[in-house]
Amino acid sequence: MKSAHTLVVLVEDHPGVLNRVVSMMRRRSFNIDSITVGHSEQPGISRMTLVVVGEDDEVEQVGKQLYKLMEVLKVTDLSDQACIAHELALVKVAAKAQHRAEILQIAGIYDARVIDATPASLVLEATGSEQKIDALLAMLRGFGIRELVRTGRIAMARGGTAAPTKGMTTVSNGVGDGAREPLVALTN
Amino acid sequence: MVLADAPNMTATALAALGERPPHPWTGQTLSGAQITCASLEAEGVTTVFGYPGGAVIPLYDALPGSGLHHVLVRFEQWAALAADAYARVTGRVGVCMATSGPGATNLVTGLANAHLDSVPLVAITGQVGQPMIGRDAFQEVDITGITLPITKHNYLVQRAEDIAPTIKEAFYLAASGRPGPVLVDIPKNVFVAKAPFHYPATARRAGYQPSTSPNMRQVKLAAEAINRAEKPLIMAGHGIMLAGATDLFARFVERSGIPVVFTLLGLGCFPEDHPLALGMMGMHGHRHVNAALSETDLLVNIGARFDDRATGKISGFIPQAKVVHVDIDPAEIGKNVKTDVPVVGDAAEVLKALTPLVAARRYGQWTGWIEGQRDEALLAALEDRPNHPEPYTIIKAISDASDGEAIVATDVGQHQMWTAQHFGFNHPDRWITSGGLGTMGYGLPAAIGAKLGRPDLEVWTVVGDGGFQMSLNELATAAQENLDINVAVVNNGYLGMVRQWQDLFHAKNYSEVEISGPDFVKLAEAYGVTGIRVKTDAEIRPAIARARSIKGPVVIDFVIEPEANVYPIVPPGASNSDALHRAFDDTDV
The missing domain is CATH 3.40.50.1220 (TPP-binding domain)
Structure with missing residues (x-):
């Protein structure tokens, strides 16, 4: 059964890394639902969050192909773990005087902040799951959404460890005992 | 030291690496071009295949001062493929080089070939000078972008002092784990810039840990x-x-x-x-x-x-x-x-x-x-066709004459399959063919690479008249290098494999498969090499014996039955068990 998998991909922060990842996904016809890239807690290492929709074995193949890229240090599928998966949205919504109170009330329900206001519009900043953002947008659509930007999902496992400790490629795939140990260099 | 740090090297690559004394230029301040040559030498490279051009003029300026034997091909694509064959027969990393722009794009097919067949290859390309990159300069292409999906990894080198460690890493990646091609793109001004030369003993990447020991x-x-x-x-x-x-x-x-x-x-x-x-x-x-x-x-x-x-x-x-x-x-x-x-x-x-x-x-x-499932009747029928030089007999005759010891390279198509079916391969690394990519034209440059890699072995290449016409300009390279290689042209006047598909699966709609060609005997002579024509079955073995006795390249033009087919053949999209074992016309087997 196809489902959305959240992959956290730690990569060396080199020019062209994003290109390598996206190029590989494109050429092998893997479907990227969303992708975000930014700094991680470790200098020189960027963190990508990929949302990939596919069968489990297809997503496993995504992980294996990602590992073949030299810059890729670790791939973790957060789908089976307790994790926080959020995105951020900025919404510019038409807000004439007679609608403003109602919009503010909706924003309150969804914990969205007002970060800009004009006589005719409000810009709201919302964070949370895609479903929450979708629900907020559904509520706002009737007023007229003038502009919208969503970051795509970023995700992190719950619990105390700083970095995901278990990569995607495991012993059950026939990989040697020593392969893909947690990266010592990263945690030192 | 190298051995300890690279446990995942393939065995042959390991043996080739060994321990070497430091390069005599170690510690000297050199140009990027000299560093490139010295780095290749430090890897034990002796032979490189390439073609000069604007962006690599500084590199070619440094070449004569190095100990490298540069083989001047007639088309960069065949440099990459000759290097590919060189790697296959030696177990060492093959090396090719070309200039920026068209030189680099001409390597692309060779890199893809090595990528699909897991052949260790390092390609060095020149790039326009750094100030010109991104400005659509003369002979500028984004070769690292272009080769991203067909290389194991690639690099754009930014500083002369980065050349040696990059080449070290390129060879390590090319030869270790699952081997493959690696491209190193070096801007012209980086070839000219100077840096002290120190060749690193090891290469290591956090993101590259091939699993060699099984669980x-x-x-x-x-x-x-x-x-x-x-x-x-x-x-x-x-x-x-x-x-x-x-x-x-x-x-x-x-x-x-x-x-x-x-x-x-x-x-x-x-x-x-x-x-x-x-x-x-x-x-x-x-x-x-x-x-x-x-x-x-x-x-x-x-x-x-x-x-x-x-x-x-x-x-x-x-x-x-x-x-x-x-x-x-x-x-x-x-x-x-x-x-x-x-x-x-x-x-x-x-x-x-x-x-x-x-x-x-x-x-x-x-x-x-x-x-009990062997198809004895097929072989019997093949042996009973004396009118034309029978492809099966040609392949058997080459195998018999060389006692099955020769290196055999092929092009791509019917002759390739006849050779695969009937040569009888008893030794590793002597069957040199483009498997994954199916690169027409591979045969002759592959024979050139193979002969330079294993001069001690007899080298044949079996080609079709179609594929041969893609790369026959390399006869000049073979002649210039005076290489003892024999080219067996299995000549049917068709792009035979496509014609066979059109015959069997497209109602004999022979669309664009009739291909004329030069007189291959005269062509050989024009290149200053020997040409022999064979028109009957009886002439096959004497021609092969004659070719083996002649030093230097020989071309034998075997004029075969134009519509001979390869059997068995599994129809496209069918299961292996649905193979066709005979033509509908039973004289055509």
């Missing part, structure tokens, strides 16, 4: 599966040779008693004249081989990637079998065929661990059944 739990599961099977079959691939594991493989086969089928690139990893060697599988595989695949209850794939030309339609492939898959690349496991027991590791290390765990057995009933 013993998986090895035990594989052994259990093998020991339980009643009709097991081994599928032997290129990975066995890349791992330098042919002796270990022979021991495994002898002990386990399991019959062996070969992928196109697996031919030669185990002697074909051994009673347990069944021959090639797949689209043009022998009838008994594909029959065995339909019946087997356990397929042990060692070092092959379940290419579609080997498997046929996946749903009809090994319908009754469980699968053990040994591969150094985890991404190959389960990519095309569902695998019951994956074993990730270097074929040599896996075989070392696996062989003692498998029972010493013989499968008399099973192998007897397979033998």
Whole structure:
């Protein structure tokens, strides 16, 4: 059964890394639902969050192909773990005087902040799951959404460890005992 | 030191690396071009294939001062493919070089060829000067962008002091784990800039940890599966040779008693004249081989990637079998065929661990059944066609004349399949063919690369008249290098394999497959080499004997029956068990 998998991909922060990842996904016809890239807690290492929709074995193949890229240090599928998966949205919504109170009330329900206001519009900043953002947008659509930007999902496992400790490629795939140990260099 | 830090090197690459004294230029301040040459020498490179041009003029300025033998090809594409063949016969990394822009793009087909067949290759390209990059300068292309999906990795070098460590890493990546091509793009001004030369002893990347030692739990599961099977079959691939594991493989086969089928690139990893060697599988595989695949209850794939030309339609492939898959690349496991027991590791290390765990057995009933499926009538019919030089006889005659010891390179098409079916390969690394990419034109440059890599061995290339016309300009290279290679042109005046498909599957609609050509004998003479024409079966063996007695390149033009077909053939999209074994016209077998 196809489902959305959240992959956290730690990569060396080199020019062209994003290109390598996206190029590989494109050429092998893997479907990227969303992708975000930014700094991680470790200098020189960027963190990508990929949302990939596919069968489990297809997503496993995504992980294996990602590992073949030299810059890729670790791939973790957060789908089976307790994790926080959020995105951020900025919404510019038409807000004439007679609608403003109602919009503010909706924003309150969804914990969205007002970060800009004009006589005719409000810009709201919302964070949370895609479903929450979708629900907020559904509520706002009737007023007229003038502009919208969503970051795509970023995700992190719950619990105390700083970095995901278990990569995607495991012993059950026939990989040697020593392969893909947690990266010592990263945690030192 | 190198050995300790690179446990995942293939065995042949390791042997080639060894310990070397430091390069005599160590510590000196050199130009980037000199550093490039010295780095190649520090890797033990002796021969490079290339073509000069604007962006690499500084590199070619430094070449004569180095100890490298540069082979000047007539087209950059054949430099990459000659280097590919050089790597296949030597087990060392092949090296090619070209200028920026068109020089670099001409390497692309060769890189793709090496990528699909897991051949260790390093390509050095010139790039326009750094201030010009991104400005659509003369002969500028984004070659690292272009080659991203067809290289194992690639680099754009930014500083002269980065050249040596980059080349070190490029060779390490090309030769270790699953081998492949690596491209190093160097801007012209970086070739000119100066830096002190120190060649690093090791290379290491945090994101590159090939799994060479198998997980013993998986090895035990594989052994259990093998020991339980009643009709097991081994599928032997290129990975066995890349791992330098042919002796270990022979021991495994002898002990386990399991019959062996070969992928196109697996031919030669185990002697074909051994009673347990069944021959090639797949689209043009022998009838008994594909029959065995339909019946087997356990397929042990060692070092092959379940290419579609080997498997046929996946749903009809090994319908009754469980699968053990040994591969150094985890991404190959389960990519095309569902695998019951994956074993990730270097074929040599896996075989070392696996062989003692498998029972010493013989499968008399099973192998007897397979033998009963052999298509004796096909061979008998082939031998009974004296009017034209019979392709089958040509291949057998070359094999007989060289006692099966020659290196045989091929182009791509019918002649390639006839050679794969009938040469009888008994030695590793002597069957040189473009398997994954199917690169027409490969034959002649491959023979050139092979002869330069193994001057001690007799070298033949079997080509069609179509593919030969793509690369026959390399006769000039062969003549210039005075290489003792024999070119057997299997000449039918058609693009034969496409014509065969049109014949069998497109109602004989011969669309754009009639191809004229030059008089190959006169052409050979124009290049200053010997040309021989063969028009009857009786002339085959004398012509081959004559070619073998002549030093330097020889071209034999075998004018064969224009519409001879390759059998068996699995129709496109069909299962291996649905192969056609005869033409509808029974004179055409």
